Amino acid sequence: MVDHLACPQASRLSALLDATNPARDLLDHLARCRQCQNALECIAVGESGWLRSPPARDTAESPHHLMQVLSALKQFPTAADLLTVPPEDLSLDFLAPTDHPEALGAIGPYPVLEVVGRGGMGVVFRALDRALNRIIAVKVLAPQWAANGTARQRFLREARAAAAVAHEHVVNIHAVDESNGLTYLVMEYVPGMSLQERIDRDGPLDAKDIARIALQVAEGLAAAHAQGLVHRDVKPANILLENGVGRARLSDFGLARAVDDASSTQHGTITGTPDYMAPEQAAAQVVDHRADLYSLGSVIYAMSTGRPPFRAPTALGVLHLTATAAPLPIRAVNPDIPPDLEAVALRLLAKSPADRIPTAEAVAAELRAVLVRMQQPIVSSPRRHWRWWGAAGVSLLLAAIAGSVIFTRPREENHASVPIDSGENVRPTPVSQSDKADPPESEEAPVTSVTVPAVVRTFEGHRGSVRGLAVHPDGKRLVSVTGWPRGDGTIRIWDIESGRELHRIPVGPINCDCVTLTPSGDTIIAGFTDGTVRLYEWNSETEMVRLSGEFDITCVAAAPFGRRIAVGDINGRVRVWDPATGRVQLTIFAHAQRHCRAVAFSPDGKLIATAGLDSRVRTWDASTGQMLTETLNGAGAWGLAFADSGQKLLTSGIEVAVWDASGRRQFDLRDGKPPSTRYLKAVAVSRDGTAVAACGLDGLFRVWDFRTTRLRYRASADIGALFAVAFTPDGKYLLTGGGAVFRNGDCAPGNRFTIRMWAVASE
Amino acid sequence: MSAGPPTRPSLIGRLRNRHDRAVWAEFVELYAPVVFSFARKRGLQDADAADLTQDVLRSVVGAITRFEYAPARGGFRAWLFHITRNHLHSFRRRTLRAGRLTAQIPGVASVALEDLPAEEELESLWEEEWRRKLFARACEHTRPLVEPATWEAFHRTAVLGQSGQIVAEELGMSVAAVYLAKSRVLARLRQFVQTAEED
Numbered sequence: 021m022v023d024h025l026a027c028p029q030a031s032r033l034s035a036l037l038d039a040t041n042p043a044r045d046l047l048d049h050l051a052r053c054r055q056c057q058n059a060l061e062c063i064a065v066g067e068s069g070w071l072r073s074p075p076a077r078d079t080a081e082s083p084h085h086l087m088q089v090l091s092a093l094k095q096f097p098t099a100a101d102l103l104t105v106p107p108e109d110l111s112l113d114f115l116a117p118t119d120h121p122e123a124l125g126a127i128g129p130y131p132v133l134e135v136v137g138r139g140g141m142g143v144v145f146r147a148l149d150r151a152l153n154r155i156i157a158v159k160v161l162a163p164q165w166a167a168n169g170t171a172r173q174r175f176l177r178e179a180r181a182a183a184a185v186a187h188e189h190v191v192n193i194h195a196v197d198e199s200n201g202l203t204y205l206v207m208e209y210v211p212g213m214s215l216q217e218r219i220d221r222d223g224p225l226d227a228k229d230i231a232r233i234a235l236q237v238a239e240g241l242a243a244a245h246a247q248g249l250v251h252r253d254v255k256p257a258n259i260l261l262e263n264g265v266g267r268a269r270l271s272d273f274g275l276a277r278a279v280d281d282a283s284s285t286q287h288g289t290i291t292g293t294p295d296y297m298a299p300e301q302a303a304a305q306v307v308d309h310r311a312d313l314y315s316l317g318s319v320i321y322a323m324s325t326g327r328p329p330f331r332a333p334t335a336l337g338v339l340h341l342t343a344t345a346a347p348l349p350i351r352a353v354n355p356d357i358p359p360d361l362e363a364v365a366l367r368l369l370a371k372s373p374a375d376r377i378p379t380a381e382a383v384a385a386e387l388r389a390v391l392v393r394m395q396q397p398i399v400s401s402p403r404r405h406w407r408w409w410g411a412a413g414v415s416l417l418l419a420a421i422a423g424s425v426i427f428t429r430p431r432e433e434n435h436a437s438v439p440i441d442s443g444e445n446v447r448p449t450p451v452s453q454s455d456k457a458d459p460p461e462s463e464e465a466p467v468t469s470v471t472v473p474a475v476v477r478t479f480e481g482h483r484g485s486v487r488g489l490a491v492h493p494d495g496k497r498l499v500s501v502t503g504w505p506r507g508d509g510t511i512r513i514w515d516i517e518s519g520r521e522l523h524r525i526p527v528g529p530i531n532c533d534c535v536t537l538t539p540s541g542d543t544i545i546a547g548f549t550d551g552t553v554r555l556y557e558w559n560s561e562t563e564m565v566r567l568s569g570e571f572d573i574t575c576v577a578a579a580p581f582g583r584r585i586a587v588g589d590i591n592g593r594v595r596v597w598d599p600a601t602g603r604v605q606l607t608i609f610a611h612a613q614r615h616c617r618a619v620a621f622s623p624d625g626k627l628i629a630t631a632g633l634d635s636r637v638r639t640w641d642a643s644t645g646q647m648l649t650e651t652l653n654g655a656g657a658w659g660l661a662f663a664d665s666g667q668k669l670l671t672s673g674i675e676v677a678v679w680d681a682s683g684r685r686q687f688d689l690r691d692g693k694p695p696s697t698r699y700l701k702a703v704a705v706s707r708d709g710t711a712v713a714a715c716g717l718d719g720l721f722r723v724w725d726f727r728t729t730r731l732r733y734r735a736s737a738d739i740g741a742l743f744a745v746a747f748t749p750d751g752k753y754l755l756t757g758g759g760a761v762f763r764n765g766d767c768a769p770g771n772r773f774t775i776r777m778w779a780v781a782s783e
Numbered sequence: 784m785s786a787g788p789p790t791r792p793s794l795i796g797r798l799r800n801r802h803d804r805a806v807w808a809e810f811v812e813l814y815a816p817v818v819f820s821f822a823r824k825r826g827l828q829d830a831d832a833a834d835l836t837q838d839v840l841r842s843v844v845g846a847i848t849r850f851e852y853a854p855a856r857g858g859f860r861a862w863l864f865h866i867t868r869n870h871l872h873s874f875r876r877r878t879l880r881a882g883r884l885t886a887q888i889p890g891v892a893s894v895a896l897e898d899l900p901a902e903e904e905l906e907s908l909w910e911e912e913w914r915r916k917l918f919a920r921a922c923e924h925t926r927p928l929v930e931p932a933t934w935e936a937f938h939r940t941a942v943l944g945q946s947g948q949i950v951a952e953e954l955g956m957s958v959a960a961v962y963l964a965k966s967r968v969l970a971r972l973r974q975f976v977q978t979a980e981e982d
């Protein structure tokens with residue numbers, strides 16, 4: 021047997037990694053103690069926990085080919101040399117010699133400095149205009165197109181037309197020329213990135229940026245359309261965002277398509293994407309300026325959601341969808357987009373050109389109006405606000421008059437009838453009196469019919485807001501974690517019988533916003549804002565294993581069977597992780613880059629439910645990650661719990677809503693308070709399924725009888741906001757944690773962070 | 784030795800100097816195998832995967848000075864994944880147009896190019912490939928730095944999954960020495976891996 025009490029501290033273990041002469045007793049212990057072997061490995065690998073079970077070596081792969089690839093790449097002495105080679109089979113033989121020392125060669129009179137990209141029709145160089153001493157971009161029509169008379173003619177014609185458009189939101193074309201059999205454009209060089217690169221990098225953009233960029237593109241289009249020019253390939257890759265000022269510049273008027281049209285019979289060559297193409301273009305019909313407007317709608321869509329309106333595995337599939345299907349509404353993907361902006365995109369995406377906003381100028385006008393509305397948000401019904409103030413005043417007055425009668429009696433009664441009080445004179449105070457809410461929130465009339473439960477225990481010691489609580493299945497121990505708005509850097513283990521702190525795990529200066537237990541209850545699973553999930557045993561401060569990730573962890577849940585742990589983060593991702601192997605078995609992009617607020621396994625382990633900042637509650641197949649149900653829950657949900665053997669899902673937000681297995685809302689659990697935005701942050705169901713508890717920012721907790729939906733208790737814990745509730749295994753007691761009084765949106769000083777245990781059994 | 788701060792400035796940061804030979808070689812060694820193998824496993828033939836790797840690296844090198852990528856968004860690897868995925872998509876589109884519908888991996892079942900897995904799965908495959916290559920490279924780097932017996936103890940326990948007891952008997956080491964060897968090598972691997980992971 022290993023004596024775990026003899027386990028060395030983490031610091032002694034970690035010294036082993038460097039020690040030249042490790043102490044004998046330590047080695048003896050290490051030889052026998054699995055826990056310390058594990059702990060030592062955890063210290064050794066740190067955040068790179070996956071090293072403990074690295075992916076297996078490839079056996080199928082031929083190292084020979086890989087070596088060839090590497091040596092081919094290393095033939096370029098430096099990264100810069102790679103850039104001098106044109107992409108694919110295009111060689112730079114066509115460049116003329118030049119006397120410029122840094123140039124690769126010359127095109128016409130222009131020494132070219134580097135390849136900056138390739139477009140649909142050739143290569144783009146950064147080049148020097150020595151006459152005007154400025155940097156320019158030179159776009160060369162690829163030789164295979166230059167050799168095609170039709171393509172060349174068309175390219176020249178389109179480019180000359182485009183050169184006539186001078187506008188601040190269009191990349192200006194200085195010249196179109198031919199020299200030594202090369203056909204090329206001389207353009208403004210715009211340092212910056214394309215909108216496509218921006219979307220790839222950042223995902224959906226801010227609504228204001230979207231409207232601003234769309235407006236600028238619309239203005240650029242209006243200028244081109246006024247010249248009778250249709251772009252025909254408006255897409256994020258053709259919109260450049262100028263460095264610094266962020267000004268949008270539209271490039272490549274008519275060019276890609278000019279080549280495509282001439283070459284559509286040629287083999288495997290079209291590089292353009294159909295993702296942004298209007299239906300009439302897809303159907304190869306005659307197009308006019310309204311095709312550009314459709315594409316602008318697609319671009320707005322992509323900026324709002326991070327992807328084009330239609331996606332399919334093949335180009336043909338996209339074309340088919342473009343012609344026949346309606347895109348998923350923008351606000352279903354990204355609720356941050358204001359309805360009026362979505363409406364503009366929608367009208368641009370009309371299948372029939374006649375149904376679109378008729379001109380680019382009209383689009384620009386609408387977008388300007390959208391921008392103005394964003395900058396001056398309409399204050400929503402200020403009068404109602406004042407009325408609530410009035411009501412609050414009246415009820416406070418009533419409370420003051422009636423206070424002694426209504427409130428003090430039940431409190432005394434309760435205390436008198438509870439023999440196991442901890443001795444501390446905690447006054448569980450009913451609602452209106454203690455609610456430190458901002459004035460508009462304390463409008464409710466006092467509720468006299470709901471009794472206040474008795475406090476049977478307090479757990480004092482935390483110096484930060486308690487964000488999570490979990491009770492060991494033996495009912496004897498409790499674990500608590502602290503986090504936003506103020507963590508105290510500790511996980512604490514408490515003795516439920518005495519209220520004493522048994523053990524403390526220091527975690528450093530980071531927030532821990534969630535905690536749960538493995539099904540056996542033996543392992544504590546905590547999620548941190550540094551992106552890690554760490555596993556601990558109850559009696560040790562050494563973490564056993566860790567999952568790292570780049571985004572703050574918001575919620576954790578353990579599968580009822582087996583070892584899987586579901587982990588939600590602020591990027592809307594839910595990962596299902598097996599801590600024994602260190603593998604992430606499944607990654608669900610549950611809430612598209614919005615916070616995933618809560619995650620829960622169904623009692624049979626087959627479903628995962630998630631709630632996100634996108635106001636969606638979704639359920640997923642826990643083994644495949646396939647979405648099963650999706651519901652929109654108004655202002656969103658912060659807490660989740662399964663009830664009724666998994667037949668029902670409870671969410672807490674503005675209220676506690678009860679959903680059936682198909683995602684239909686069945687009923688709400690109410691507490692007589694008017695709806696408020698002081699959200700219910702957590703919901704819990706007792707093990708026997710008969711009681712439901714929820715608590716929230718209003719500092720109140722409530723307990724309902726789940727079968728009759730009757731409100732059993734509602735009371736204030738008197739420590740400001742509440743973030744966590746948990747039933748004891750026997751369902752007789754409820755634990756509450758929290759602590760944060762907000763003043764003007766900030767956590768006010770002088771908070772208390774007491775965890776309390778309340779007697780909540782039905783009478 | 785444990786947990787020291789990274790001593791090497793970020794590789795990607797240094798790659799902004801496109802004329803540095805050592806940085807380029809290091810970059811190729813670390814990232815090209817990931818892109819190549821990832822493409823091969825998506826059904827591309829060797830030559831196509833090699834071309835794609837070169838195209839991806841060219842995109843990276845071309846873009847790296849043109850804009851600041853945001854490390855907070857999942858870092859360089861996530862960005863590289865985006866670029867690789869985009870190249871894969873456009874390769875697929877080109878190939879499909881050209882009528883070559885499938886490609887063969889010798890010895891492995893034929894993979895239809897249309898069957899690119901869902902985005903999330905693709906990303907986790909990418910992550911796995913990255914780790915596989917990073918681990919292999921970390922091993923290459925670390926192995927010469929430790930005693931052969933230490934390496935053997937590590938390799939058998941950590942990679943081959945043999946029990947500490949058995950390895951100790953076979954190598955004539957104490958059990959504690961085996962675990963110590965394993966952890967010490969892990970710590971060295973981690974040092975190597977850490978800097979790369981921070982990019």
